Amino acid sequence: MTDPLLKLSHLNKSFGALKATDDVSLTLMPGEIHALIGPNGAGKSTLIKQIAGGLRSDSGTVEFAGRDVTALGTVPRARAGLGRTFQISSLAMEYTVLQNTVLGALGHDGGVMRFFRPVMKDRRLVDRGMAALERVGLTDQAAKRTADLSHGQRRLLEVAVALTLEPKVFLMDEPMAGLGASGSKRLTGFLDALRVQAPILLVEHDMDAVFALADRISVLVYGRVIATGTADEIKRDPTVREAYLGAEDAA
C-alpha cells in the first residue's frame, strides 16, 4: 500500500481549558484532496498551524514524507516541502505581480544572500515566476502593481507564489473565501488539476467546492474528528448531519 505523504497522529492543542484540537489523527495520500470541514471554532485553523509548525502541539506527532517533523519550526518544514497558503497575506503590495512570484522562486532557492543580486535579471527565476503566473492565468497582469489587483486576483497570485516554492504538500486554509461564484469555480478547476503535482489538505467552508473536489472529507467538531469518508459517506453519516450539516440538509 502507498504510504501517506502527511500523517498526523493524536495531535492535541489546548488554549487554557479549551481543547482546540483533541486527539486528531488523519492522513494525506499522494494525489489526494482531503478536505477538513467543521463549524466555526471547530479547530481547523489551529490544526493547520500545528501542521505547518506555527503552533507547537501539546502532544502528538506530524510525519511528513516518512520523517517526524514535530520538533521542527515553520521554516524547516516549508523547506522540506510542506507548503502553506492563504490566510497569511505574504504578498508585497508595492511590488509587481511578477516580482512577487520571482521572490517566491528566490525563497525556494533558499539564498537570502542572493536577495541583493538583481533578481529580475536572473532569467531562470523570472521564467519560474512567469510559469507560475501562467498556471493561474495571471500572465497579462505580470507588470501590474500587486496593490492594484482585485481580491480574487490576489488570491490567485498567492497560489502562484506557493507554486514557485514547489511544495510536496499544500495546506490551504479557506482559499475560496471572498472569491465570488466565478472565482471559486475557476480556483476549483485549478485545484483539481493541482492535486496531481502535490496533494492538498483543504480547509474550506464552500461546500460546493468541497464536495466537487475532495477525495476524502474529515469533519472536525469541538476539536475532534467525528468522521472521515468520501463525500457520499459524509453526506449520509447521521452523526455528521446532526452535528454539522444542519437541519436543512437532514430534511
Ligand SMILES: Nc1ncnc2c1ncn2[C@@H]1O[C@H](COP(=O)(O)OP(=O)(O)OP(=O)(O)O)[C@@H](O)[C@H]1O
Ligand atoms: N491563540 C489562541 N488563543 C486562545 N484561543 C484560541 C487561539 N486560537 C484559537 N483559539 C480558539 O480555539 C478554537 C478553535 O479555533 P480555530 O480558529 O482553530 O477554529 P476554526 O475551525 O478554524 O474556525 P473558523 O472556521 O471560524 O476559522 C476557538 O474556540 C478559538 O477561539
